[in-house]
Amino acid sequence: MDIFGIPVQVLFGQLLIGLINGSFYAVLSLGLAVIFGLLNIINFTHGAQYMMGAFVAWMMLNYLGVNYWFALVLAPLVVGAFGMLAERLMLARLYKLDHLYGLLLTFGLALIIQGLFRNYYGISGLPYTIPPALSGGQNLGFMFLPNYRAWVIVVSVVVCFGTWFMIEKTKLGAYLRAATENPELVGAFGINVPRMVTLTYGFGAALAGLAGVLAAPIYSVNPNMGADLIILVFAVVVIGGMGSIIGAILTGFGLGIIEGLTRVVYPEGSSVVIFVIMAIVLLVKPEGLFGRQA
Amino acid sequence: MTMTTDNDTGATPVTTTAQRTGTPRHHLILFTLLLALLVVLPWLVYPVFAMKVMCFALFACAFNLLLGFGGLLSFGHAAFFGSASYVAAHAAKVWGLTPELSILSGTAVAAALGLLIGALSIRRQGIYFAMVTLAFAQMVYFFALQAEFTGGEDGIQSVPRNALFGIFSLADNMALYWLVLVITFGGILFLYRVTHSPFGHVLKAIRQNEARAVSLGYNVNRYKLTVFVISATFAGLAGATKSQVFQLASLTDVHWSMSGEVVLMTLLGGMGTIFGPIVGAAIIVTMQNYLAGFGAWVTVIQGVIFVIGVLLFREGIVGILAKWFKKPL
Numbered sequence: 001m002d003i004f005g006i007p008v009q010v011l012f013g014q015l016l017i018g019l020i021n022g023s024f025y026a027v028l029s030l031g032l033a034v035i036f037g038l039l040n041i042i043n044f045t046h047g048a049q050y051m052m053g054a055f056v057a058w059m060m061l062n063y064l065g066v067n068y069w070f071a072l073v074l075a076p077l078v079v080g081a082f083g084m085l086a087e088r089l090m091l092a093r094l095y096k097l098d099h100l101y102g103l104l105l106t107f108g109l110a111l112i113i114q115g116l117f118r119n120y121y122g123i124s125g126l127p128y129t130i131p132p133a134l135s136g137g138q139n140l141g142f143m144f145l146p147n148y149r150a151w152v153i154v155v156s157v158v159v160c161f162g163t164w165f166m167i168e169k170t171k172l173g174a175y176l177r178a179a180t181e182n183p184e185l186v187g188a189f190g191i192n193v194p195r196m197v198t199l200t201y202g203f204g205a206a207l208a209g210l211a212g213v214l215a216a217p218i219y220s221v222n223p224n225m226g227a228d229l230i231i232l233v234f235a236v237v238v239i240g241g242m243g244s245i246i247g248a249i250l251t252g253f254g255l256g257i258i259e260g261l262t263r264v265v266y267p268e269g270s271s272v273v274i275f276v277i278m279a280i281v282l283l284v285k286p287e288g289l290f291g292r293q294a
Numbered sequence: 295m296t297m298t299t300d301n302d303t304g305a306t307p308v309t310t311t312a313q314r315t316g317t318p319r320h321h322l323i324l325f326t327l328l329l330a331l332l333v334v335l336p337w338l339v340y341p342v343f344a345m346k347v348m349c350f351a352l353f354a355c356a357f358n359l360l361l362g363f364g365g366l367l368s369f370g371h372a373a374f375f376g377s378a379s380y381v382a383a384h385a386a387k388v389w390g391l392t393p394e395l396s397i398l399s400g401t402a403v404a405a406a407l408g409l410l411i412g413a414l415s416i417r418r419q420g421i422y423f424a425m426v427t428l429a430f431a432q433m434v435y436f437f438a439l440q441a442e443f444t445g446g447e448d449g450i451q452s453v454p455r456n457a458l459f460g461i462f463s464l465a466d467n468m469a470l471y472w473l474v475l476v477i478t479f480g481g482i483l484f485l486y487r488v489t490h491s492p493f494g495h496v497l498k499a500i501r502q503n504e505a506r507a508v509s510l511g512y513n514v515n516r517y518k519l520t521v522f523v524i525s526a527t528f529a530g531l532a533g534a535t536k537s538q539v540f541q542l543a544s545l546t547d548v549h550w551s552m553s554g555e556v557v558l559m560t561l562l563g564g565m566g567t568i569f570g571p572i573v574g575a576a577i578i579v580t581m582q583n584y585l586a587g588f589g590a591w592v593t594v595i596q597g598v599i600f601v602i603g604v605l606l607f608r609e610g611i612v613g614i615l616a617k618w619f620k621k622p623l
């Protein structure tokens with residue numbers, strides 16, 4: 001069976017890969033959006049924190065015998081705790097300065113983390129096996145759907161929706177949004193804004209860590225896994241616009257799918273299609289698809 | 295958006311005299327000293343190393359024009375440095391052009407690319423601007439990875455050193471050294487003139503208060519685009535020259551870590567200072583050369599310098615010196 005001359009298995013296979021990549025784009029750009037919302041900092045360490053999530057899961061399995069399911073909870077906590085430490089010790093000193101310094105600091109941090117992991121683990125990549133409960137797959141008739149990949153998509157959608165709900169619909173989210181508008185006023189109401197900032201950064205970093213654990217069985221675990229991905233996620237962020245949580249989620253999934261479809265039609269273009277879209281969006285709507293007016 | 299260094303405000307009276315009398319005398323002295331140092335340098339260190347330092351110094355100065363004077367943090371300057379290096383290498387190797395024409399064609403391509411990327415990037419400000427330039431640079435990187443003429447992972451190797459103007463042989467390192475000296479020192483002087491021209495003063499005004507510059511009637515976007523193109527052009531000049539020195543153009547030149555490196559050089563030396571990028575480039579290149587055996591530790595050390603630089607001395611080395619001497623350096 002063909003659609004536009006393309007075998008249907010190939011089409012759906014690439015769509016699935018696109019959806020998987022899109023899940024990672026969505027969770028990562030969501031984490032960036034959460035951190036940006038309250039700290040006004042583009043977290044360049046995000047890619048390194050994603051890589052840390054994968055590595056912590058790998059270390060837990062290989063050194064401590066902790067399985068995937070515990071790692072799924074513990075690794076994001078470890079990465080989040082690390083993030084909070086970095087925020088308290090370093091980022092907190094920069095809030096009064098130009099936001100560009102935050103970008104430069106997190107860039108430096110990313111270099112340190114990636115360099116350290118490269119020293120100890122090389123760049124060849126380490127395997128992480130799919131947990132037994134999620135191995136195998138479903139035959140859908142027109143294509144074969146590996147269980148683990150379906151699981152990644154489900155987890156990403158749940159996490160994205162949960163984060164959106166927390167920020168847009170709960171009281172805690174209301175405090176957060178208020179604090180981004182006017183930290184002094186919110187502080188005057190007796191809310192500890194610095195602690196909220198630290199926790200938010202930790203939460204954003206934990207999201208990156210979670211994406212890393214999810215990625216570990218799909219891609220090989222290696223120190224550079226976040227370095228190139230983060231730039232793609234930046235492009236996603238520019239396209240979606242930083243103003244909205246929902247924008248980060250929808251553009252993340254959408255661009256992943258577009259990238260997958262491009263791989264079917266014109267494989268050479270798949271690595272740049274997101275950047276091309278970014279250029280077009282900048283021409284037509286510089287503030288991004290879901291962004292507020294700059 | 296202001297990335298103001300303290301010497302801006304601290305040294306206002308000195309700058310006013312500078313404007314009245316043209317080039318301040320201490321700048322003249324320092325440039326003369328720098329030239330003297332560059333003339334004797336090839337007898338002190340290996341000439342190829344000295345040429346590498348000069349190319350990166352020009353690259354950092356071009357970047358600093360944009361960040362330190364224009365207030366625009368580009369995280370994608372490797373795109374200009376790298377594409378010029380590829381084009382110059384290709385021109386020399388495949389088209390058999392003379393060095394000056396190879397370097398010029400590389401520079402011209404960087405200028406055109408700068409116009410294109412600049413026109414799109416200046417539509418966003420601040421950190422968005424940084425992300426957009428980074429993303430475009432990544433696009434150039436993928437192009438270099440996949441295009442036929444760039445040689446993919448191998449790059450363009452063993453680029454011939456043709457005769458200058460078709461007459462003077464550059465096969466000898468010392469002969470090439472004088473050409474590189476003229477190009478980079480001339481380039482740095484030109485960039486210095488730009489910052490001290492009326493155009494440079496408008497740039498300063500835009501960086502300090504964009505809204506006010508707009509209300510004074512300046513076409514801010516045109517100024518930003520112009521400074522972006524000048525910066526891209528000279529970054530390209532540096533990259534094209536580098537490909538002649540090393541007889542190589544490779545993916546390293548166009549990778550985003552190269553963009554990070556030039557930010558680091560400028561930050562370490564002192565952004566918005568005149569001699570800072572030169573000092574920063576010299577330190578970073580020296581460090582990479584002598585620590586090359588330590589592998590990924592070099593990245594870690596660079597990261598640590600970044601973090602310490604941002605947290606503790608944002609003025610950079612030359613910025614701090616300028617504060618001590620109470621003169622803009």
